[in-house]
Amino acid sequence: MAPSRATSDWALPRGQAAAVWRPAAALWALAFAASCATAPMSTGAKRSADETAPAAAETTRAETAPAAAASADTLVQAPAAEATRPAAVGRAEVREIAIDSAAMGEKEWPALVVLPPAYRAEPDRRFPVLYILHGAGGDHVSWVDYLPLAALLQTRPAICVCVYGRAFGWYVDSPCQKNSQVETHVTGELVPFVDANFRTIARKEGRGIFGYSMGGHGAITLAAKHPDLFSSASSISGIMDLTRWPSNWRIAGALGPLAANQDLWRRSSAMGLAGEFTKSAKGARLLIECGTADFAYPENREFHALLERLGIPHEYREGPGDHGMLYASGQHLAMHMDFHLASFAKALAGAER
Numbered sequence: 001m002a003p004s005r006a007t008s009d010w011a012l013p014r015g016q017a018a019a020v021w022r023p024a025a026a027l028w029a030l031a032f033a034a035s036c037a038t039a040p041m042s043t044g045a046k047r048s049a050d051e052t053a054p055a056a057a058e059t060t061r062a063e064t065a066p067a068a069a070a071s072a073d074t075l076v077q078a079p080a081a082e083a084t085r086p087a088a089v090g091r092a093e094v095r096e097i098a099i100d101s102a103a104m105g106e107k108e109w110p111a112l113v114v115l116p117p118a119y120r121a122e123p124d125r126r127f128p129v130l131y132i133l134h135g136a137g138g139d140h141v142s143w144v145d146y147l148p149l150a151a152l153l154q155t156r157p158a159i160c161v162c163v164y165g166r167a168f169g170w171y172v173d174s175p176c177q178k179n180s181q182v183e184t185h186v187t188g189e190l191v192p193f194v195d196a197n198f199r200t201i202a203r204k205e206g207r208g209i210f211g212y213s214m215g216g217h218g219a220i221t222l223a224a225k226h227p228d229l230f231s232s233a234s235s236i237s238g239i240m241d242l243t244r245w246p247s248n249w250r251i252a253g254a255l256g257p258l259a260a261n262q263d264l265w266r267r268s269s270a271m272g273l274a275g276e277f278t279k280s281a282k283g284a285r286l287l288i289e290c291g292t293a294d295f296a297y298p299e300n301r302e303f304h305a306l307l308e309r310l311g312i313p314h315e316y317r318e319g320p321g322d323h324g325m326l327y328a329s330g331q332h333l334a335m336h337m338d339f340h341l342a343s344f345a346k347a348l349a350g351a352e353r
């Protein structure tokens with residue numbers, strides 16, 4: 001059932017974006033976790049083959065508890081009334097925006113914006129922004145439908161923006177797919193749009209970037225490539241060396257076959273970009289985390305060792321856990337959010353001196 005229209009004093013200007021709602025994402029996290037139990041292949045329910053963006057409609061919704069678990073191939077439908085229910089007072093508000101994106105070849109390319117209760121309660125206040133990147137096979141809504149992101153924002157004064165980087169976009173500007181320029185979309189379209197339409201701290205000191213798996217790769221590499229945009233970057237279960245996975249997760253679809261594009265694969269990997277963090281005294285603060293039973297654990301350990309050899313300050317954490325999305329939930333997600341809040345406070349204090 002299509003969502004009905006709802007009036008809102010939060011609506012963005014027509015022609016720039018519309019707040020939209022669509023049914024919950026497929027349980028991509030469950031499918032990804034299940035696939036990891038047998039082989040390091042990312043699967044999961046995905047968008048249609050052409051990955052077109054959903055139709056836009058003007059509406060807002062309040063965050064609710066995650067839908068009950070279903071089979072990995074089931075699309076979980078939210079109740080029809082959810083589309084028009086106003087945000088509850090004192091709760092985080094989840095809104096889906098749609099951007100006219102030349103980089104992605106779509107007039108309405110989606111992203112989620114999660115606003116803390118303080119955003120509405122303190123209309124003169126500006127907030128730092130944490131950009132959150134999904135894993136392979138996923139999309140932007142997974143963070144609020146299956147993880148407690150909005151609940152964690154109840155007491156954390158930051159705006160979270162959940163990026164949609166295509167199911168297998170790898171947060172790069174693809175030389176193979178002209179409508180998959182994900183790096184340009186995030187850094188050249190989404191960040192300026194959010195700063196123009198929300199009360200953000202619109203400078204590097206007020207921005208961080210975080211991701212899981214493919215998104216962990218994206219967070220670290222985008223921070224390395226764009227030191228002017230982000231003051232902090234963190235990864236859970238990140239794929240730090242793309243060259244180790246020539247046949248996995250459609251990386252070749254984004255970068256071309258490894259055998260013919262080895263330099264591009266290296267230059268697109270966190271391992272290949274680590275040296276970029278040495279080029280600026282004000283480089284991003286880094287946090288790397290991975291479970292010891294994760295198939296990506298060896299490359300995360302090696303990335304940590306590389307940062308140490310290069311003398312790049314960072315935090316590294318490991319503990320029991322595999323590559324399942326559950327590892328990124330609860331206390332781990334909260335820990336990363338608190339890392340970024342502390343980084344914002346430090347960066348903003350330093351900028352004011």
